[in-house]
Amino acid sequence: MMIPLRTAYRRRLAIGALIVAAAAVLTGCSNSGTDAGSTGDTGTDGVKPIKIALSNYFNGNIWRKQMEASFEATAKANPDYVSDFKVVNSDGSAPQQAQQIQSLVLEGYDAIIIDAASPTALNGAIQEACDVGVTVVVFDSLATADCAYKVAFDYETYGEVEAQFLADQLGGKGNVLFVRGIAGITVDDDIYRGATSVLSKYPDMKIVGEVYGEFTESTAQQEVAKILPSLPQVDGVLTEGNDGGGTLDAFLQAGTSPLPVIIQGNSGQGLEGWVKVAQENPDYKTMSISSQPSISSTALWLSWMLINDQNDASTLPDKTVYAPLLIIPEENRDAWADALDYTQIAENPTTLEQAQSYVKSAIDGDPVLQDEPLPPTS
Amino acid sequence: MSDQSPDTLVVQGVSKRFGSTLAVNDASFTVRRGELIGIAGHNGAGKSTILKVVNGTIAGDSGTVTVNGIARSADTTVAHPEKLGVRTVYQELSLCASLRVDETAAIFDHSARGLSWRSTAWHNLRTVLDEMFPGHGIRKDAKISELSIARRQMIECASTMIDSTVRPALVILDEPTSSLDAASTASFYAYLKKRAAEGVSVIITTHRLHEMIDNLSRIYVMRDGQVLSEQRAEGATKESIVTAMGLAAHESSRVAPIADSSTVTTTDARPTTASEVIVRLEQPGDDGASEVFEIRKGEIIGFAGLEGHGQLLALEAVYRASARRSGAVRAPRRTAHHAVSVTGDSAYVSGDRGVRGIFPLWDVATNISFSSLGKLTAGGLVKPKAEAALVHEWYSRLGIKGQSTDPITSLSGGTQQKALMARAMAVGSDLLLLEDPTRGVDQATKSEVYELLRGQAAEGQTIVWYSTENEELRNCDRVFVFRVGKIVATITGADATEDAVIALSFGGQDVAPIDLEGAVR
């Protein structure tokens, strides 16, 4: 079911006035704090560095940990752009994240970037932050508040790309197992919608089973192993990220032959498995796709652009920038497999220039939705 | 109309069967207006069951119950007996631990309403308390959980006598004095007599037979579910009641060691044996020099005195001062009044079985062997044969009936208490500490317990025994009498008559021995 984004966030009169009054106090305070902390506004091009906080609602899987790490690395490496930064975590609780955002406002951050626990539950807190002049950027798991800028993956494209690849490989015919993410969240919803819209064009492709792998290799393995005995022959498996390796292991342990085409989810584990299978069977074809944890850095750069009024970032249509999905085709497979640890997810560190190009393409109405880079050389 | 009837309660032909057991068999009795009657009988004789049928908690199988002239069939239950003026205090306490005293009063007192409900209820309760237990020392803002078991019992007894919306007509008291000391008991009965004169009828069950004889007008004796005899208290003796209860054999063996000499209070009763010292209690004397009390191996020592004068504190201090291993010594333990040092290990048995004693979910065997598991294990695992042997040995020594695999809660209260004693004794510790171990236990079981204790002492185990029942202290070798936290007298067990202990509790030799019976007449 599709829930329309909220088109208008009506302003609340009584408290609006009060908060605007308080805004002067707050922003005044935060500005002076920032100035004292840095050496005046001597950043690049005479713009000022920003004080930025990341509010994450869950850091219990590797994607999220890499996401936090990417933000911290980018912030540390660019002191001219970021004067102060902080990461807070709310342990999966939406109300607690709302509270954290309000505390961050009190702490005087210029910008807050948010991986949101819920599309709706944070809107009140985000609106209050906007009202006092804080720049809010939501990313990855979005919130619908109007005043917030958004850095998004086009997850429908995710589903379309993998489903199209599968249909091409199988000649438009076969049984499909769908390893989904987490029930009831928008990421899962979007990927599923994209994939099923493609599959509907191929009447001979049937989804014969669905399990929830929770974007975690070990969970995916257990869930797939449980459902396998009840399934007819599976020809292809659609996945949603960081779950292809576990799925592959489940099929290998069940001794399934021939192996179905399992879409991989950019994890080191999945790519290693794919390499091994391909060594034994050179005809085995598949691909790997997932979102990049470095999206947090894109959000950081977008905040910097917005605060310093750079690159016309404030004119973004729908206030939305797309971060590209990272696709690993067969020819890039070995390079990525070598570059990644077993429990790492492929990502391309985002530089300011890259972020600026994403913004530009979004403003031009032609967003970059996917990318097939080689691993960064370091 | 009903108020004119001379009988408050008429029970006719009530029977009640639980499974294969006929708990009450065609029981009939009458309680007249303003009469205090007792129901005697050993545990399991059907006293509790008949009283629950009377107040309507459980339905009988046949018969009629007439309260205040209103008859009902015994096979019906009554949702709110208090509306008929029937009040009951059960043996197991029914106060709410989390409430304050005045809130507790209000829960019983349905007449306390409005904004000042707490002060009204407290006023009503305190009026009764002050008269029933002068100097009770209960404050309205104390929480029930903070009160001693005796004070809780005081509150329960007093709450049955408040007037509330329906005045009490028939008050049923199941072992009301089991935790009370002699003075409180005396004032309690004095109050009951006063209320009886105003027309309140009271039924009391207690194992303290002399209380019934001294204070009540008639006593019904039950055995095996039947009301066997009715005795006028004036003519009754303990022997006549015991005979009717069918306990004559037990009783005669129990009284054996009593020397029928005149009461001599000896503050310097010597230890009965010259063996090694197990417990050493030291307290500052009046002249500044410290007084030392020694307890020697194989002795049975009683801790006596009025409720709450430091006996329990001293007993707990002895327990805490004792070592983990037999024969070992730990640093002395200090309390407000004593320095206690102990040689050897100890085991503790509490009369408050529900709280400190039994593991209600386990069977009898595990309850007995639990404390001894340490010596029954090999390589960390329990040796089933050794455990079974230990349980079997204690089953036969204690005469516990039934299977060792029965749940402990299937046993009667007295038998549960025996199992608890067995657990403590089976450990074979140097020292056995007993906290009122025979609370609410019938006469026959008590006699068995005394026998058992003498056996343990003969084997060299030292026993320290705190009791609220002065009468049973005669089974001790020596008795330490406490007053205001300190030991004020040491007397031999033979000298430890009720009168002597009470006299010492109230102030030593300089106070004339108190005539308990006289006090309440």
Place this chain on the structure above:
Amino acid sequence: MTTTQPVTEPPRSLGQAARERLGTAFGPWFLPTLAAVIIFGLMVALRPLVASPTGLNLVLAPLIPLIFAVLAQMFIIAAGDIDLGIGSFIGLANVVIAVIIPDSPVAGILFLIGMVVAYAAMGVLIAVRGLPSIVVTLGMSFVWLGVAILILPTPGGVVPEGIVSFVRFNPQVVPGVIIVLTVVTVAVALFLSRSKYGAVLRGSGSNAEGVRRAGWSVIRAKVSLYVLAAVFGLLSGLYLSGQTGGGDPYIAQSYVLLSIAGVIVGGGSFKGGEVSAVGAVAGALVVGLLGSLLQFIGVQSSFQAAAQGLVLVLVLVLRALVNWIQKVRRTL
């Protein structure tokens, strides 16, 4: 004879009496309240802005739903039970307010009333059949969540403007959160500690049989407590809805354990009957403000959960210590 003199009571020193009185005055609510005040004081010391009306609103407003959830849990714990379904229940309330009420207020309100009735039925089931509350409420939590997902598969919906402005009501003179906090705490504390039926309710959790023997309906007491819990659960959902503006079935999942922690930190006990409204509100503030304080101090996000847990354990250890000292002093 003159011998029934009042000797039952051993004489006590003045000091002991004073200490006992002190112990009663500093009831179970004292320690959590002190902890909440200390935490708030530290926050103000670190960020003086917190003490401003705006700051108070920002810091306390997100805690109002938690406070209601803790009070709901408190009523259940007072009954000697535990409610593992309160989080899903609040989530369902949130979804109903965001999805059904905008379309049809009457149907929505009937739905909410139905939820309260369901809680009452749960209380009857637990009281009459003697079922363990932990199992019943856990089972029901899946029912609440399932119904909520049925109504709203993914987060969305729009909370009516009236509810939003009611929840965010904030007069110029006193911050709205302070008004809500004070009114709710005083009302619940008065009812629970100072009304006769409040005492009956606490008593029924502590010793149901005793209360029954005193002539009160234990089942009615249980149902009252469950209905109160449901009403406060709905209030929690109402405030969450107004603050977020949308619906999300999962929104209050974390409240299950937080609410239990709040009650226990606030001086409650699983034994039943041992609860204090002031303590519970203070406990909720401790549990809720702790995260903000650690954030202000700059504790790393990875350590925040552990640090939060440690502080909560510390509060409980302190309480155990105070109880122990009080008990030792009382002995005799």
